[in-house]
Amino acid sequence: xxxxxxxxxxxxxEIETPKESSxxxxxxxxxxxxxxxxxxxxxxSIISVVGGDFDQKYLDLLDSKGLNTNSIEVISKGKTFxxxxxxxxxxxxxxTLNTQLNVLADFSPILxxxxxxxxxxVLGNLHPAVQSKVLNQISSESKCVILDTMxxxxxxxxxxxxxxxxxxxxxxxxxxxxxxxxRKNTLFNAADEILKMGPEHVVIKKGEHGAMLFNKNEFxxxxxxxxxxxxxxxxxxxxxxxxxAGFLSQNNDLDFDTLKLAVVHGxxxxxxxxxxxxxxxMEELTKEAFQNRLKEFKxxxxx
Amino acid sequence: xxxxxxxxxxxxxEIETPKESSxxxxxxxxxxxxxxxxxxxxxxSIISVVGGDFDQKYLDLLDSKGLNTNSIEVISKGKTFxxxxxxxxxxxxxxTLNTQLNVLADFSPILxxxxxxxxxxVLGNLHPAVQSKVLNQISSESKCVILDTMxxxxxxxxxxxxxxxxxxxxxxxxxxxxxxxxRKNTLFNAADEILKMGPEHVVIKKGEHGAMLFNKNEFxxxxxxxxxxxxxxxxxxxxxxxxxAGFLSQNNDLDFDTLKLAVVHGxxxxxxxxxxxxxxxMEELTKEAFQNRLKEFKxxxxx
Numbered sequence: 001x002x003x004x005x006x007x008x009x010x011x012x013x014e015i016e017t018p019k020e021s022s023x024x025x026x027x028x029x030x031x032x033x034x035x036x037x038x039x040x041x042x043x044x045s046i047i048s049v050v051g052g053d054f055d056q057k058y059l060d061l062l063d064s065k066g067l068n069t070n071s072i073e074v075i076s077k078g079k080t081f082x083x084x085x086x087x088x089x090x091x092x093x094x095x096t097l098n099t100q101l102n103v104l105a106d107f108s109p110i111l112x113x114x115x116x117x118x119x120x121x122v123l124g125n126l127h128p129a130v131q132s133k134v135l136n137q138i139s140s141e142s143k144c145v146i147l148d149t150m151x152x153x154x155x156x157x158x159x160x161x162x163x164x165x166x167x168x169x170x171x172x173x174x175x176x177x178x179x180x181x182x183r184k185n186t187l188f189n190a191a192d193e194i195l196k197m198g199p200e201h202v203v204i205k206k207g208e209h210g211a212m213l214f215n216k217n218e219f220x221x222x223x224x225x226x227x228x229x230x231x232x233x234x235x236x237x238x239x240x241x242x243x244x245a246g247f248l249s250q251n252n253d254l255d256f257d258t259l260k261l262a263v264v265h266g267x268x269x270x271x272x273x274x275x276x277x278x279x280x281x282m283e284e285l286t287k288e289a290f291q292n293r294l295k296e297f298k299x300x301x302x303x
Numbered sequence: 304x305x306x307x308x309x310x311x312x313x314x315x316x317e318i319e320t321p322k323e324s325s326x327x328x329x330x331x332x333x334x335x336x337x338x339x340x341x342x343x344x345x346x347x348s349i350i351s352v353v354g355g356d357f358d359q360k361y362l363d364l365l366d367s368k369g370l371n372t373n374s375i376e377v378i379s380k381g382k383t384f385x386x387x388x389x390x391x392x393x394x395x396x397x398x399t400l401n402t403q404l405n406v407l408a409d410f411s412p413i414l415x416x417x418x419x420x421x422x423x424x425v426l427g428n429l430h431p432a433v434q435s436k437v438l439n440q441i442s443s444e445s446k447c448v449i450l451d452t453m454x455x456x457x458x459x460x461x462x463x464x465x466x467x468x469x470x471x472x473x474x475x476x477x478x479x480x481x482x483x484x485x486r487k488n489t490l491f492n493a494a495d496e497i498l499k500m501g502p503e504h505v506v507i508k509k510g511e512h513g514a515m516l517f518n519k520n521e522f523x524x525x526x527x528x529x530x531x532x533x534x535x536x537x538x539x540x541x542x543x544x545x546x547x548a549g550f551l552s553q554n555n556d557l558d559f560d561t562l563k564l565a566v567v568h569g570x571x572x573x574x575x576x577x578x579x580x581x582x583x584x585m586e587e588l589t590k591e592a593f594q595n596r597l598k599e600f601k602x603x604x605x606x
Binding site for chain 2: 186187188206209210212219220221222223226228229257260261264300301302303
């Protein structure tokens with residue numbers, strides 16, 4: 001088993017869908033990544049920051065899943081990062097109604113010895129300068145850096161983003177973002193272009209249409225698990241990354257066949273996330289339910 | 304090997320894409336179905352009708368592929384069915400600019416003994432009353448009827464369409480049409496509803512996003528072959544159906560595992576069609592090129 005380090009937001013979300021409104025609930029990229037990687041007993045450590053308004057029960061929840069929360073800094077005088085978003089009928093589009101950086105504005109992670117020797121590092125969506133700062137503190141030689149990002153940083157911090165992409169082994173990105181980042185108009189050309197930026201592997205997520213895995217010579221594509229009723233897509237991408245990383249934490253190899261399976265595990269994991277509001281399904285998810293759906297997915301996709 | 308009968312249009316198409324204009328070229332559902340089923344040496348027979356303006360060279364072409372064209376009636380005083388369409392940047396949308404039914408207006412297929420004993424019957428997109436008329440003449444007991452249709456008949460001849468769907472074993476339909484026909488808003492619910500109309504299997508094509516296969520208890524989903532450059536999507540659905548039927552013609556079984564493979568063969572076949580204008584790629588396609596891409600596709604999708 002490989003030591004995993006997760007860096008990202010632990011936050012409050014408020015979500016509106018055409019049918020429901022969540023109120024203020026637990027959210028954040030590192031939360032989703034952690035909850036899904038926990039299905040693999042990855043014993044991951046989370047680096048993040050929250051404010052004094054953050055409920056201890058949420059930290060207890062993460063602890064109870066076997067996640068190490070010692071490196072989630074609590075700034076008692078500050079307020080937790082807050083995001084409010086609204087989905088429309090087409091789940092692929094959402095509006096951000098409100099973003100309050102709060103304690104995240106000054107987030108400057110310092111890694112202790114244990115964290116800096118992690119072998120798998122998952123950089124959840126954050127300012128690329130913060131992501132870079134984490135990587136500069138990693139001491140492990142045989143590390144695997146998995147990077148997630150979003151269009152916001154392409155619009156606002158492209159230079160720093162390209163720098164940190166150059167240091168990642170694997171980038172996970174959605175289809176629209178891949179096109180934007182690469183300035184290409186097909187996903188194949190986009191992947192080629194992003195591979196030139198440095199990573200050995202590119203994963204392109206296509207939501208309900210599945211995911212693709214590329215390196216310079218190989219390619220893999222899988223459909224998504226067919227979710228019958230989507231309730232809330234928030235966190236699906238982070239959950240994918242957590243499932244992907246969690247699977248890798250249990251494998252010694254990082255060859256293409258292993259990465260294919262990691263994509264499949266991420267895909268199946270994400271299907272649970274979207275079936276509930278916020279983290280609700282991921283909080284309830286058991287190893288057994290995951291394994292059952294994985295088996296079902298194999299039946300659905302193998303021929 | 305099973306005897307195959309293909310019923311559908313053999314026609315003239317004129318296609319405009321954002322980059323090219325085809326002029327008047329060979330088209331028609333039965334043409335695409337025939338060319339793709341020919342890759343399997345299915346020795347299929349085509350039932351259709353053309354006018355005196357139809358070039359003999361096109362019939363010679365179909366003959367040269369091992370397709371029996373004796374049942375393509377030539378009405379020398381009539382004109383061949385003509386369709387003109389225009390594609391936009393989004394390949395999924397097209398406008399019909401002109402349709403001239405011509406000899407198709409009075410098409411009333413009479414099956415000879417050989418045709419009526421076919422074991423696999425592919426009903427290409429046609430008026431559902433004409434499709435029904437064919438089925439009423441089929442004598443074979445152990446027949447497999449594969450039905451293709453389109454939204455035009457849902458809008459204009461729904462009652463007759465539902466009748467012929469009830470007589471089909473397998474319906475092949477695209478995602479939007481499945482939603483329209485079933486009046487449901489997810490593909491799973493749509494497939495359930497269409498299965499209730501009679502067919503044992505429903506295949507839903509999703510273009511670049513692959514295809515799904517349903518029966519009452521089982522489900523299969525596959526991504527599409529990743530075509531790097533689409534030139535013209537005309538005929539892709541018919542080519543899928545031809546590859547699907549061609550594969551079945553070489554198999555004794557019609558169980559779910561065989562149908563899964565038929566979907567994969569249809570998917571790979573369709574990828575060639577869209578790489579060229581009109582039938583150009585399908586005219587050139589060799590068994591060897593198909594088998595190579597099939598191997599490649601398996602490498603891309605198996606894990």
